[in-house]
Amino acid sequence: MGKTVEQRERVVVRFAGDSGDGMQLVGGRFTDATALLGNDLATLPDFPAEIRAPAGTIPGVSAFQIHFASRDILTPGDTPNVLVAMNPAALKANLATLERGATIIANEDAFTRRNLERAGYASNPLEDDALADFRVHRVPMTTLTTRAAEGLEGVGTRDAARAKNLFALGLLSWLYGRPTDGTERWIEAKFARRPAARDANLAAFRAGWSFGETTELLEVQYRVDPATDVAPGTYRQVNGTTATALGLIAASVRSGLPLLLASYPITPASELLHELSRHEGAGVRTVQAEDEIAAVGMALGAAYGGHLGVTATSGPGMDLKAETIGLAAMLELPLVVIDVQRAGPSTGMPTKTEQSDLLMALHGRHGESPLPVLAAATPGDCFETAFEAARLAIEHRTPVILLSDGFLSNSSEPWRIPDATALPAIDPAFATAPSNGTPFLPYARDARGVRPWAPPGTPGLQHRIGGLEKQDGSGAISYDPANHATMTRLRAQRIAAIARELPPLELDADDGAELLVLGWGSSYGAIRAAVRRVRDRGVPVARAHLRHLEPLPPNVGDVLRAFPRVLVPELNTGQLAYLLRARFLVDVRSHAKVSGQPLFAAELETAILEALA
Amino acid sequence: MTALGDALTKADFQSDQETRWCPGCGDYAILSAVQGFLPELGIPPERIVFMTGIGCAGRFAYYMDTYGMHGIHGRAPALATGLATTRADLSIWVVTGDGDALSIGGNHLIHALRRNVPVKILLFNNQIYGLTKGQASPTSERGKITKSTPFGSHDRPFDPLALALGAEATFVARTLDTDRQHLPEVLRAAAAHAGAAFVEIYQNCPVFNDGAFDVLRDRAQGAANRIPLVHGAPIRFGAGLERGVVREADGDLRIVDVADAGEDALLVHDAHREDPSLAFALARLAERPTGPTPIGVFRAVERPLHGAAATRDRERTVADTAALDALLHAGDTWTVA
Numbered sequence: 021m022g023k024t025v026e027q028r029e030r031v032v033v034r035f036a037g038d039s040g041d042g043m044q045l046v047g048g049r050f051t052d053a054t055a056l057l058g059n060d061l062a063t064l065p066d067f068p069a070e071i072r073a074p075a076g077t078i079p080g081v082s083a084f085q086i087h088f089a090s091r092d093i094l095t096p097g098d099t100p101n102v103l104v105a106m107n108p109a110a111l112k113a114n115l116a117t118l119e120r121g122a123t124i125i126a127n128e129d130a131f132t133r134r135n136l137e138r139a140g141y142a143s144n145p146l147e148d149d150a151l152a153d154f155r156v157h158r159v160p161m162t163t164l165t166t167r168a169a170e171g172l173e174g175v176g177t178r179d180a181a182r183a184k185n186l187f188a189l190g191l192l193s194w195l196y197g198r199p200t201d202g203t204e205r206w207i208e209a210k211f212a213r214r215p216a217a218r219d220a221n222l223a224a225f226r227a228g229w230s231f232g233e234t235t236e237l238l239e240v241q242y243r244v245d246p247a248t249d250v251a252p253g254t255y256r257q258v259n260g261t262t263a264t265a266l267g268l269i270a271a272s273v274r275s276g277l278p279l280l281l282a283s284y285p286i287t288p289a290s291e292l293l294h295e296l297s298r299h300e301g302a303g304v305r306t307v308q309a310e311d312e313i314a315a316v317g318m319a320l321g322a323a324y325g326g327h328l329g330v331t332a333t334s335g336p337g338m339d340l341k342a343e344t345i346g347l348a349a350m351l352e353l354p355l356v357v358i359d360v361q362r363a364g365p366s367t368g369m370p371t372k373t374e375q376s377d378l379l380m381a382l383h384g385r386h387g388e389s390p391l392p393v394l395a396a397a398t399p400g401d402c403f404e405t406a407f408e409a410a411r412l413a414i415e416h417r418t419p420v421i422l423l424s425d426g427f428l429s430n431s432s433e434p435w436r437i438p439d440a441t442a443l444p445a446i447d448p449a450f451a452t453a454p455s456n457g458t459p460f461l462p463y464a465r466d467a468r469g470v471r472p473w474a475p476p477g478t479p480g481l482q483h484r485i486g487g488l489e490k491q492d493g494s495g496a497i498s499y500d501p502a503n504h505a506t507m508t509r510l511r512a513q514r515i516a517a518i519a520r521e522l523p524p525l526e527l528d529a530d531d532g533a534e535l536l537v538l539g540w541g542s543s544y545g546a547i548r549a550a551v552r553r554v555r556d557r558g559v560p561v562a563r564a565h566l567r568h569l570e571p572l573p574p575n576v577g578d579v580l581r582a583f584p585r586v587l588v589p590e591l592n593t594g595q596l597a598y599l600l601r602a603r604f605l606v607d608v609r610s611h612a613k614v615s616g617q618p619l620f621a622a623e624l625e626t627a628i629l630e631a632l633a
Numbered sequence: 634m635t636a637l638g639d640a641l642t643k644a645d646f647q648s649d650q651e652t653r654w655c656p657g658c659g660d661y662a663i664l665s666a667v668q669g670f671l672p673e674l675g676i677p678p679e680r681i682v683f684m685t686g687i688g689c690a691g692r693f694a695y696y697m698d699t700y701g702m703h704g705i706h707g708r709a710p711a712l713a714t715g716l717a718t719t720r721a722d723l724s725i726w727v728v729t730g731d732g733d734a735l736s737i738g739g740n741h742l743i744h745a746l747r748r749n750v751p752v753k754i755l756l757f758n759n760q761i762y763g764l765t766k767g768q769a770s771p772t773s774e775r776g777k778i779t780k781s782t783p784f785g786s787h788d789r790p791f792d793p794l795a796l797a798l799g800a801e802a803t804f805v806a807r808t809l810d811t812d813r814q815h816l817p818e819v820l821r822a823a824a825a826h827a828g829a830a831f832v833e834i835y836q837n838c839p840v841f842n843d844g845a846f847d848v849l850r851d852r853a854q855g856a857a858n859r860i861p862l863v864h865g866a867p868i869r870f871g872a873g874l875e876r877g878v879v880r881e882a883d884g885d886l887r888i889v890d891v892a893d894a895g896e897d898a899l900l901v902h903d904a905h906r907e908d909p910s911l912a913f914a915l916a917r918l919a920e921r922p923t924g925p926t927p928i929g930v931f932r933a934v935e936r937p938l939h940g941a942a943a944t945r946d947r948e949r950t951v952a953d954t955a956a957l958d959a960l961l962h963a964g965d966t967w968t969v970a
């Protein structure tokens with residue numbers, strides 16, 4: 021075809037359009053094709069809170085970013101190399117993220133006077149010199165899509181035009197040499213019951229591909245080879261939601277406890293309810309509760325019955341669940357509470373990410389009610405962290421809070437599938453009736469401070485538990501002052517004692533590093549990428565990442581004190597930094613960001629260099 | 634001491650905890666009736682669970698030698714839903730009060746009823762907050778003077794049964810704390826009901842609201858004022874069954890003298906009617922228990938159950954590791970050598 025093929029190590033593509041344009045759909049499909057090709061990848065969907073904000077306006081823009089490479093990558097990419105803009109608003113909303121020289125592929129059919137006005141453009145940026153710094157390709161996607169669908173049975177012009185996102189997908193698939201057969205099969209399956217839509221979308225996809233092949237606008241096709249530095253194994257693509265669901269199911273299987281997820285719809289945590297609802301059946305059940313409080317109550321009720329009780333929510337829902345989490349701390353029953361954090365306070369920015377619930381997770385209950393808190397680092401890590409949260413809950417009879425966030429739940433990456441048989445068994449160690457006639461003591465503790473778990477139905481162990489303070493050992497109601505002090509201490513000690521079974525905080529340090537960058541949660545990828553950039557400059561630096569935030573691994577104090585400077589990057593106003601300063605009297609410096617966007621490697625690189633200056 | 638085969642007795646359901654309600658509280662009579670009737674069910678105590686909220690009624694769980702959870706204010710129906718969703722093998726009872734069920738926990742109550750969760754909900758209605766020492770409750774009458782309403786309560790009270798019927802509960806009944814015959818009868822009917830059973834029990838609080846139900850509890854007045862509802866029987870009451878309930882042409886219910894209206898004109902109670910509107914009209918026959926008031930089973934219909942009991946997977950068997958492995962590998966995968 022006379023086109024040249026150029027090799028690229030890594031590419032960032034951003035699909036942007038109106039929320040009704042199906043950008044998440046084509047982004048997801050492009051990701052699947054890329055994963056199957058063996059590239060390493062990371063994605064970042066970015067969509068508005070409104071289901072359909074007014075068409076053509078900036079608040080209505082929905083975008084999907086994918087970073088793929090022939091080597092291992094850590095983030096969805098700071099700045100796109102290619103922006104696909106389906107309308108003027110999509111262009112305007114995303115222009116600031118582009119660097120000079122980036123490629124813009126615009127659907128010129130959508131740059132009508134009306135759309136330009138809605139996006140707030142006084143004149144057409146495709147025609148003036150507003151885009152002089154970029155390589156702009158104007159493609160009449162709507163026209164070409166409708167033309168491709170002409171003559172198809174049952175396909176009207178409007179239906180055909182709606183398939184323009186598949187045209188864009190076809191064009192990008194050509195540009196980066198993504199195989200087409202998988203996508204065609206996917207279209208056929210997706211629209212199996214609507215032949216007209218199937219034919220229109222297939223035609224649009226093929227038209228996009230052949231446009232790339234034949235147009236003189238695009239002279240170069242790019243190749244991104246499969247990543248070579250990945251560990252051997254079988255992989256699949258997961259986002260944080262899927263990985264969390266699988267981690268919970270795995271914990272259910274390995275503990276033998278059926279799983280109940282009770283949730284109330286809330287963005288972005290609803291995705292987990294949807295995901296687990298699809299697995300209803302063998303040992304998995306979900307309930308859409310009447311409210312957040314009921315959801316956690318149902319999960320706790322199931323746990324009382326000897327099941328794995330889980331509830332998932334986001335920011336405001338956590339506020340509502342606090343009372344029941346306190347009850348679970350008092351009852352000393354297993355409960356997993358997943359907080360998919362989002363930007364707050366109040367309703368805040370529901371579809372945007374933040375890590376601002378850390379201190380609430382640790383301390384957001386009345387009275388002294390300590391409990392373990394964990395945070396997942398990457399989409400794939402949600403599997404292990406969810407499994408670990410369930411293990412701690414079951415084996416230690418305690419509510420556990422698992423912190424995820426909007427970024428993790430929606431982002432996807434290739435995930436090496438673990439060997440199911442190699443996952444550790446979780447022992448619920450249910451109580452059985454004492455054979456020697458001694459009375460059953462529901463609050464007697466083992467060496468770890470853990471009380472027996474005797475679900476209803478166990479003969480001979482009938483007992484009552486409740487929110488009132490209880491006598492050490494017998495669990496009978498007690499208002500004795502000394503006993504309350506004892507019980508408060510025992511509840512704190514048993515959570516603190518979990519630290520003994522945690523792996524030490526792993527340190528990734530260069531010789532002579534003056535600075536430790538300590539992170540938690542979803543900023544893992546950005547921190548690693550930033551540290552890599554700093555190291556590429558020949559500057560030594562150290563890095564560590566916390567999964568367990570309560571209790572902390574036993575060596576955290578030693579690690580902090582081993583470096584003259586410590587920098588803690590997080591998507592809040594410095595909550596972990598505050599905590600570490602208070603606990604360890606170390607002069608931790610905070611790199612805080614609260615824009616609703618994830619942390620970017622470039623900004624953190626600058627912050628690290630500044631901290632070292 | 635409940636070896637299989639041995640008949641259970643009341644003592645098998647009495648815990649060793651000292652009861653701490655005020656002397657003369659109606660709760661004692663209810664506790665005794667519940668402990669006395671449970672052996673009839675033949676369910677071993679380890680398969681019975683009492684879940685309660687906050688308030689005087691909330692202490693009930695501690696006094697039963699079954700499994701029990703004293704939860705938090707208003708949330709017992711939610712906790713019980715979680716248990717019932719996962720455990721079809723248990724007999725689950727919720728004990729609640731008017732403040733617990735109708736104020737702070739109103740949402741959980743109506744949804745447990747809507748879902749037809751297989752739990753029995755006993756609402757001890759004393760029309761007052763007892764444990765917090767005497768504030769108006771959502772069933773307190775207008776004008777009631779309490780610590781929180783020194784000039785009289787402004788707000789219209791709920792009728793618990795009307796609320797439950799509005800939620801289309803499948804079993805709705807009312808009884809009295811001290812009626813040693815009627816109370817166990819209603820409990821029996823509730824226990825036999827497969828779905829959610831809602832039982833309002835008028836309960837006297839001698840400390841903060843004494844005598845609220847005297848027109849029904851008092852022997853002489855009670856005989857004149859209790860309107861017993863019996864499925865399939867004409868609705869009539871009074872010491873000599875001289876009064877009855879008829880349905881007017883416009884659908885309204887009215888209390889009449891049987892001698893005037895004639896026996897054939899009396900409304901025949903049909904608890905199995907799918908449509909709850911007649912039961913609702915009966916609930917509204919006496920807005921307050923200050924005169925003739927219906928007691929008994931207002932409604933008992935069958936509807937699909939919520940949760941474990943409703944599904945084939947009653948035993949909730951967990952998948953094996955091979956199935957987990959298949960699940961982990963579902964969808965598109967690729968292998969890196």
Ligand code: SF4
Binds near residue numbers: 653654838
């Ligand atoms: S305050 Fe009233 S309801 Fe509560 S225990 Fe005392 S008498 Fe019974």
